[in-house]
Amino acid sequence: MQELEWWQKAVFYQIYPHSFADGNGDGIGDFYGMIDRLDYLQELGVGALWLSPHYPSPFFDCGYDVADYTGVAPEHGTLDDFKRFLNEAHQRGIRVILDLVLNHTSDQHPWFIESRSSRDNPKRDWYVWRDGKGGGPPNNWYSGFGGPAWEYDPATGQYYYHYFFKQQPDLNWRNPEVKQAMWDAVRFWLDLGVDGFRLDAVNTIFEDPALPDHAAEMSLPELYHQALQAASSEAGQAQLVRQTEVMFQYQREQPGMHELMQELRTVVDEYPDRMLVGETGEIAYYGDGTNELHLAFNFPLMKTTRITPTWVRANQQERLSALPPGAWPCNTLGNHDSPRVYSRYGDGQNDDALARLHLALMLTLRGTPFLYNGEEIGMTDLPLEDISQFRDNLGVWVYHTVVNELGMPPADALAYANYLGRDKCRTPMQWANVPNGGFSPAGVRTWLPVNPNDAQSVNVAEQLDDPDSLLSFYRRMLRVRKQNPALIAGDYTVLHEEAEDYLTFLRGSVADPSTGPSASSGHASGQAGQTCLVVLNMSDQAHTLNFDLDAHTAELVFSSHARGGDSDDLSQLTLAPFEIYIGEIKRKT
Numbered sequence: 346m347q348e349l350e351w352w353q354k355a356v357f358y359q360i361y362p363h364s365f366a367d368g369n370g371d372g373i374g375d376f377y378g379m380i381d382r383l384d385y386l387q388e389l390g391v392g393a394l395w396l397s398p399h400y401p402s403p404f405f406d407c408g409y410d411v412a413d414y415t416g417v418a419p420e421h422g423t424l425d426d427f428k429r430f431l432n433e434a435h436q437r438g439i440r441v442i443l444d445l446v447l448n449h450t451s452d453q454h455p456w457f458i459e460s461r462s463s464r465d466n467p468k469r470d471w472y473v474w475r476d477g478k479g480g481g482p483p484n485n486w487y488s489g490f491g492g493p494a495w496e497y498d499p500a501t502g503q504y505y506y507h508y509f510f511k512q513q514p515d516l517n518w519r520n521p522e523v524k525q526a527m528w529d530a531v532r533f534w535l536d537l538g539v540d541g542f543r544l545d546a547v548n549t550i551f552e553d554p555a556l557p558d559h560a561a562e563m564s565l566p567e568l569y570h571q572a573l574q575a576a577s578s579e580a581g582q583a584q585l586v587r588q589t590e591v592m593f594q595y596q597r598e599q600p601g602m603h604e605l606m607q608e609l610r611t612v613v614d615e616y617p618d619r620m621l622v623g624e625t626g627e628i629a630y631y632g633d634g635t636n637e638l639h640l641a642f643n644f645p646l647m648k649t650t651r652i653t654p655t656w657v658r659a660n661q662q663e664r665l666s667a668l669p670p671g672a673w674p675c676n677t678l679g680n681h682d683s684p685r686v687y688s689r690y691g692d693g694q695n696d697d698a699l700a701r702l703h704l705a706l707m708l709t710l711r712g713t714p715f716l717y718n719g720e721e722i723g724m725t726d727l728p729l730e731d732i733s734q735f736r737d738n739l740g741v742w743v744y745h746t747v748v749n750e751l752g753m754p755p756a757d758a759l760a761y762a763n764y765l766g767r768d769k770c771r772t773p774m775q776w777a778n779v780p781n782g783g784f785s786p787a788g789v790r791t792w793l794p795v796n797p798n799d800a801q802s803v804n805v806a807e808q809l810d811d812p813d814s815l816l817s818f819y820r821r822m823l824r825v826r827k828q829n830p831a832l833i834a835g836d837y838t839v840l841h842e843e844a845e846d847y848l849t850f851l852r853g854s855v856a857d858p859s860t861g862p863s864a865s866s867g868h869a870s871g872q873a874g875q876t877c878l879v880v881l882n883m884s885d886q887a888h889t890l891n892f893d894l895d896a897h898t899a900e901l902v903f904s905s906h907a908r909g910g911d912s913d914d915l916s917q918l919t920l921a922p923f924e925i926y927i928g929e930i931k932r933k934t
């Protein structure tokens with residue numbers, strides 16, 4: 346029986362440090378708060394935490410502009426506080442991975458301050474500096490965050506390249522000293538006992554050194570405008586994705602990436618039991634399945650307006666068959682850059698039932714699930730009411746650009762900035778129905794406003810007391826996953842391939858479960874013995890299903906609804922609307 350690694354078994358939970366728990370009452374989350382909430386996380390049942398950046402940062406891109414790769418932001422605490430947090434997490438059996446921002450630093454990082462100080466500074470070549478062309482920038486590239494990708498530096502008469510904001514100059518990864526410095530930072534954290542890294546923006550690390558102009562037919566603001574018009578149409582979205590690819594074709598996914606990932610993997614493999622997960626949906630980052638990243642997110646699953654059975658089946662079919670041997674899938678529906686799962690995939694009527702189905706999907710598909718803080722209480726997007734409240738400069742840029750360049754009325758521009766900006770999913774965690782949601786003491790101004798729906802039971806304290814709450818459901822389902830090895834290690838075999846309302850699949854061995862695992866879907870299941878049937882009724886209709894497994898009955902493992910007994914006849918399994926059903930397949934006697 347194949348033994349799985351911890352990162353294959355654990356459910357990961359992303360903490361956004363500014364918004365998780367404010368332990369010192371200054372309106373910003375910190376390590377004191379995180380330490381206090383470790384018991385909560387342990388009881389929730391998560392096995393690993395991913396921390397969004399906790400490093401010193403001017404916060405122009407909310408922490409993704411790092412000014413010191415081996416430090417701790419003073420607003421979050423000290424390095425000793427971090428060590429205490431790590432130790433306390435480990436004592437509870439919870440692993441911790443950090444965010445590693447390789448593509449760029451802050452423009453306040455001492456490396457960049459040196460680099461821009463003169464053309465012959467030893468760190469000049471640590472960043473991407475070029476001469477202008479014809480009185481303008483070196484080419485027509487855009488920053489992915491808007492405006493040109495080049496910033497002129499009058500002091501030294503050259504331009505520097507930035508894929509993101511100009512406050513985030515790109516490092517020159519072709520310079521071996523850059524690699525050395527960054528691998529030193531990686532070792533620093535690994536030496537402290539950190540369990541791995543989530544790699545930020547891996548696909549933008551290199552750019553085409555010949556700097557060819559892109560051939561897109563529209564400007565970036567026009568592209569944004571089209572994005573708005575196409576927001577609700579999948580065909581429109583696809584068209585937009587193609588345009589974006591043309592616009593950024595020389596700035597993303599350039600040669601050299603995979604060699605770099607292999608090198609980083611070698612560094613990480615010097616330490617036992619560590620892992621890397623990349624902010625990329627590209628399967629190529631798994632390398633041959635053993636020599637690049639341990640995990641790459643199944644982002645394609647998220648790219649829809651509604652999670653339907655047909656969508657999930659098609660996604661799994663494509664994704665699982667594309668993985669190289671030995672590679673392990675990784676599923677998520679939300680993070681600090683995307684709308685809240687509850688808001689994004691809800692239908693406005695059955696949001697609570699759908700939120701439960703979305704969690705059940707994450708916990709039963711084959712692969713490591715990543716959850717984002719606050720999903721467990723059904724936190725929703727909070728549209729901000731005034732542009733002055735925005736902390737995400739992407740939202741601010743969008744607002745001013747569409748007002749000034751496209752003449753959009755301010756109210757529409759605000760809605761659009763909320764739509765593209767990311768503050769809406771980064772508001773403080775709602776711990777209780779008290780002032781400031783229990784995140785900060787009453788009267789303190791929190792760094793982003795607290796969503797007032799903490800007063801409508803969207804808070805931890807009330808949901809902990811309610812066995813029917815979403816939070817209680819999360820805790821139960823996480824336990825179910827832990828107690829049923831087939832849900833973690835079993836093969837995935839889809840059933841009812843045409844069904845539009847429900848998703849049904851087996852996890853475990855496909856052949857007669859009493860005879861042990863088969864090699865059915867190309868991966869060793871590692872589970873002699875257990876096979877689970879997962880049924881997710883994603884519709885508001887009741888259904889009675891017949892399974893072509895007629896020698897079997899299923900023993901109830903979990904249902905979101907009250908059921909008649911502990912055993913079910915698989916030739917007529919009845920399902921309530923939105924029911925989540927998990928049964929263990931047993932031979933009929």
Ligand code: GLC
Binds near residue numbers: 406509545681
């Ligand atoms: C990643 C982060 C995002 C950040 C960007 C630039 O996409 O997830 O929050 O703005 O990289 O670092």
